[in-house]
Amino acid sequence: MKKFLSLLMAVLMMASVLAGCGGDTTTDETEQDANTQDTTTEQTGTNVSPLTGSGTELKFRTGGEQGTYYGFGTVLAQAVTSSGCNTKVTAVSSNGSQDNIEQMDYNTAQLGFVQSDVMDYAYNGTNLFEGYPVTGFSTVAALYMEQVQIVTCDPEIKTVADLAGKTVSIGASGSGVFYNAIDILSAYGLDYETDIKAQYQDFGNSADSLQDGKIDAAFVVAGAPTTAIASLATAKDTYLVSLDDEHIAKLQETSPYYEKYVIPEGTYDGVPEATTVAVSAVVIARDDVSEEDVYNFVYTIFENADSIAASHDKGKELDLEFAAGVTNVPYHPGAAKYFAEKGFEVPTK
Structure with a gap:
């Protein structure tokens, strides 16, 4: 009988370990299940989901x-x-x-x-x-929220209107940055095909081109602080171009998913506060x-x-x-x- 009880206890303990990540938890969980979950959390430092994944x-x-x-x-x-x-x-x-x-x-x-x-x-x-x-x-x-960040190293570029005639990166092919750039340029009456010299670069290449003086500005849509901009700001004087309330309102008339967003001073080293828009x-x-x-x-x-x-x-x-x-x-x-x-x-x- 003692051998049977010992075997039963061993089976129950093994089952509790295997069940540590399986099955829905319910309000009448056994104390043993709760202890197993606590042990798992303590060992991994993570609150572990009660469901078992596919393993794929x-x-x-x-x-x-x-x-x-x-x-x-x-x-x-x-x-x-x-x-x-x-x-x-x-x-x-x-x-x-x-x-x-x-x-x-x-x-x-x-x-x-x-x-x-x-x-x-x-x-x-x-x-x-x-x-x-x-x-x-x-x-x-x-x-x-991820902000539309218009980045430049040219202190004379103070508004979106100042991008006219400039060489501007409007995002890599296949990214959403391209349409964000078109939306904002359009709100200021600029056509990306005729009013700027458009380049199609990702964040990293845009930052490198700004640092090397190959482009005048770049659209970067990502949560601030963004690594590429942070690195640029440590190497060269960097500025974020602000949008004004009138043009933000005009933008939102046709694209209501944009929200006004202020990027605080100090987000990037030496870069002043800037007002822009953001998407989720x-x-x-x-x-x-x-x-x-x-x-x-x-x-x-x-x-x-x-x-x-x-x-x-x-x-x-x-x-x-x-x-x-x-x-x-x-x-x-x-x-x-x-x-x-x-x-x-x-x-x-």
């Missing part, structure tokens, strides 16, 4: 290696992968929002960072996706990614926001209400499940 590697397309998407996306991918719930995420660099959506449509990626405006273009088949809508994806979470940085997922994996992704980020914030400044902007505030593209069921547990109802397909 999920490719998470981000942005250029000197942009915020890549830096923050790498932190998020590592946090989820190391959380212990068998959801594996690998961050990879990319050409930005449009590229991310297209690669997800081809199923060469399962997750991606996108600008909220580009996500809307794709879902409704407009602008970058004119006549070719992509609808096989869902919202995971909005994570932070949103993570999306293919519809066929498992509910468990998406739940684990969102759970890990928001239940461990403090530790993520210690690894990347954008973690300080994580906010549940903002994350659940997307209305133009429905949420993935896995994300909706997590937000519902937190008291936020989000639209789903």
Whole structure:
């Protein structure tokens, strides 16, 4: 009898360890299950999701290696992968929002960072996706605001109007920066094909070209501070071109997804305060990614926001209400499940 009891206890202990990351938690969890969860959290330093992931590697397309998407996306991918719930995420660099959506449509990626405006273009088949809508994806979470930063090393360029006749980088092919640049230039009565000398460069190449004097200004759409601009500001006098209220209002008449945003002085070394507009940085997922994996992704980020914030400044902007505030593209069921547990109802397909 004693041998039988000993064997039974060993089986129960092994089952509790194996269940540390599996199954939905309920209000009547056993004390043993709770202790197992506490032990897992203490060992990993992470609040571990109650669901078990698929174990399949999920490719998470981000942005250029000197942009915020890549830096923050790498932190998020590592946090989820190391959380212990068998959801594996690998961050990879990319050409930005449009590229991310297209690669997800081809199923060469399962997750991606996108600008909220580009996500809307794709879902409704407009602008970058004119006549070719992509609808096989869902919202995971909005994570932070990303600012339209017009960068120059020329102190004589004080307004967008001053860009006339100048050599200006308006973003890499496949990025959302291009349309942001067109929107803002248009609000000031400038045509990118005739009124400026347009260059098509990513963040890093734009910063290098500014430092070398090859271009006069560059549009960079990313969460401030952005690595490429920060590096430029330490090497050369750098300025951010401000937008005025009249032209911001004109811009919002046709593009209501833009929000006025002030980049404070001190965001970059020696760069004064600047007024601009911003869009939301949103993570999306293919519809066929498992509910468990998406739940684990969102759970890990928001239940461990403090530790993520210690690894990347954008973690300080994580906010549940903002994350659940997307209305133009429905949420993935896995994300909706997590937000519902937190008291936020989000639209789903």
